[in-house]
Amino acid sequence: MSDFVSRLPDDKELVLRVMPMPADTNPAGDVFGGWIMAQVDIAGAIPAWRRARGRVATIAVNSFIFKQPVSTGDLVSFFATIVHEGxxxxxxxxxxxxxxxxxxxxxxxxxxxxxxxxxxDQNGRKRPLDAP
Structure with a gap:
């Protein structure tokens, strides 16, 4: 499947939209992968925070695939979907x-x-999802 799409998905929740700045780029002019990773972590935390009804901590990056470079001037949109609950x-x-x-x-x-x-919880100890 091609990575080029005609429009943004309308069946997924948009949780973050940002435009990277020149300070976010490497000498070749591409946005640092670490900058994108940080934004992905923020975007993923939003539905997790909503579901947990409170504080969450990242415990694993299960997969991460860079498909195309990002440049300054690109409007970058992050869509996040909960796929599993424990x-x-x-x-x-x-x-x-x-x-x-x-x-x-x-x-x-x-x-x-x-x-x-x-x-x-407020002390950083894990808690059940149903306990706010």
Whole structure:
């Protein structure tokens, strides 16, 4: 399946949208992978936080695939979906799309990842999802 898509998905929840700045790039002009990873972690934490009804901590990056580079000027959208719930944990799929060239729009899937978060109490100890 091609990574080039005609538009952003409308069947997934948009949880974060950001435009990277020149300070977020390497000498070649591509956005640092670490910057994208940090944004993916934030995006994945949003539905996990909602489900846990409180604080969560990232416990695993199950997979992370960079499909296309991201550049300054790209409008980057992060879609996150809960794919599994355990007693204390939530696993989230995150898909990342870049909208490029506003004069001749192009949307590209740039990253996909899966992360697991654990619900934690105010002391940082894991807790059941149903206990706020």
């Amino acid at each position: 007693r204390t944990s939530v696993t989230v799929d995150v898909e990342v799309y870049a909208e490029r060239h506003p004069e001749d729009p192009l949307t590209v899937k740039v990253t996909e990842a899966q992360l697991t978060y654990v619900a934690v």
